[in-house]
Amino acid sequence: xxxxxxxxxxxxxxxxxxxxxxxxxxxxxxxxxxxxxxxxxxxxxxxxxxxxxxxxxxxxxxxxxxxxxxxxxxxxxxxxxxxxxxxxxxxxxxxxxxxxxxxxxxxxxxxxxxxx
Amino acid sequence: xxxxxxxxxxxxxxxxxxxxxxxxxxxxxxxxxxxxxxxxxxxxxxxxxxxxxxxxxxxxxxxxxxxxxxxxxxxxxxxxxxxxxxxxxxxxxxxxxxxxxxxxxxxxxxxxx
Numbered sequence: 001x002x003x004x005x006x007x008x009x010x011x012x013x014x015x016x017x018x019x020x021x022x023x024x025x026x027x028x029x030x031x032x033x034x035x036x037x038x039x040x041x042x043x044x045x046x047x048x049x050x051x052x053x054x055x056x057x058x059x060x061x062x063x064x065x066x067x068x069x070x071x072x073x074x075x076x077x078x079x080x081x082x083x084x085x086x087x088x089x090x091x092x093x094x095x096x097x098x099x100x101x102x103x104x105x106x107x108x109x110x111x112x113x114x115x116x
Numbered sequence: 117x118x119x120x121x122x123x124x125x126x127x128x129x130x131x132x133x134x135x136x137x138x139x140x141x142x143x144x145x146x147x148x149x150x151x152x153x154x155x156x157x158x159x160x161x162x163x164x165x166x167x168x169x170x171x172x173x174x175x176x177x178x179x180x181x182x183x184x185x186x187x188x189x190x191x192x193x194x195x196x197x198x199x200x201x202x203x204x205x206x207x208x209x210x211x212x213x214x215x216x217x218x219x220x221x222x223x224x225x226x227x228x229x
Contacts, residue, residue, distance in 0.1 A: 004159075033216060042206050042219030043160070056215040090159055092217075104150070105217060107160040 002027060004093050004108035012114045013081050021076040021111045025093030031055075032074040033105060034066060037088040049074055050096040078113075086115045118143045118209045122220035130228055135179075135194040137223050139207030142188065148210035149190045150217065151181055155203045163205075166190060177201070202227045 005024045013019050025032050031050045035043035045058035049068035068074045072093075078085055089112075092105035123138040141147055148167050152160040164175025171183040181192045190207060204224050208217040 006159075035217075040221075042208075042221050043217070045211075045216035045218070048215045056213055058216065092160075104162055104165060106162070107152070109159040 004091055004106055006089075006091050006108040006111050008111060009109070010112045010114075012116065014116050015081055015083060017081050017115075018077065018079045019081060019113060021078075021089050021091075021113075022073065023076070023091030023093075023108060024073045025091075026106050029093035029095050029106070030072050031094045031096035032068060032072065033092045033094070034074070034076045035090040035092065035107075036060070037090055037110070039087070043090055046076070055096075081115045083115050086113060088112050118145075118147065118211050118218050120149075120207045120209050120218060120220040122205075122207050122223050124223055125221065126224045126226070128226040128228065129197045131199055132196050135192070135197045135201065135225065137192040137205050137207075137225065139181075139190045139192065139220060140188050141190060141207075141209050143209055143212075145212055149181075149183065150208040150210075151175065151179070151190075151192050152206045152208060152219075153203050154206065154222075160206065163192070197225075197227045199227050199229065201225060 007022045033048040034046040037043040047057040048055045052068045063079045065077045088110045090110045091108045094105045119142045121140045150165045151163040164173045166183045174180045179194045204222045206222045207220045
C-alpha cells in the first residue's frame with residue numbers, strides 16, 4: 001500500500017517565479033492538507049482540500065493556491081515567489097467526513113523549495 | 117484558539133536512559149493531541165495520538181504519552197533510549213474545526229553512546 005507521495009523532492013527557483021508542487025494521497029484517503037515547514041520550525045497549515053474544494057485556509061496570502069483533482073491528488077501553487085517561501089512543503093492525507101477529519105493525517109516526505 | 121508549547125528545543129540523553137519530551141497544550145475544546153517524529157530529510161511519522169479515550173497512550177517504537185487535563189500536558193516518554201531515536205519530535209493539537217494540526221516548534225532528541 002503506497003503512502004503519501006510528493007513530487008518533486010527538491011526545487012530551486014528565483015524570486016518572482018511561480019512553482020507547482022504535487023501530492024498523491026494514501027490509498028483510500030480523500031482529503032489533502034498542505035503545510036509549510038520553515039527551517040527549525042514546526043509545520044504551519046496552509047490549506048485543506050476535500051471533495052475538490054478548499055475546506056479551510058491558514059494564515060497564508062493569496063499567492064498560495066491549490067487544487068484537488070477527482071482522483072484526490074492535489075497541487076500547491078505559489079506565485080511571485082519570495083525568499084521567505086524557501087521551506088519544506090509537506091502534504092498530508094486523511095479520510096474526510098462531512099464535518100471535519102476524523103482520522104489521522106499521514107504525511108509525505110515533502111518537497112524542499114529553495115528560492116534564490 | 118488551540119496551541120502547543122514544547123519545553124526544551126534540545127534534549128540530550130545517553131543510550132539506555134529515560135526519554136522525556138515535554139508538551140503543554142491550550143485548547144478551548146477537548147483536545148485531540150498527537151506526537152510526530154521527523155528524521156533528517158524526511159516527512160513526519162505518527163508516533164501516537166490521544167482522542168479522548170485512555171489517558172495513557174502507547175505508540176510505536178516503545179514510546180508512550182500521558183494526557184493530564186489538570187496540567188494541560190501531553191508529555192512523551194520512552195523508558196530506554198536507542199541511538200535510532202535521535203530525531204526531531206513534534207507535538208500537535210487538532211484545531212477546533214477539525215481540519216488542521218497546530219504544531220509546536222519541535223524538540224531535537226540527541227542520543228549518545
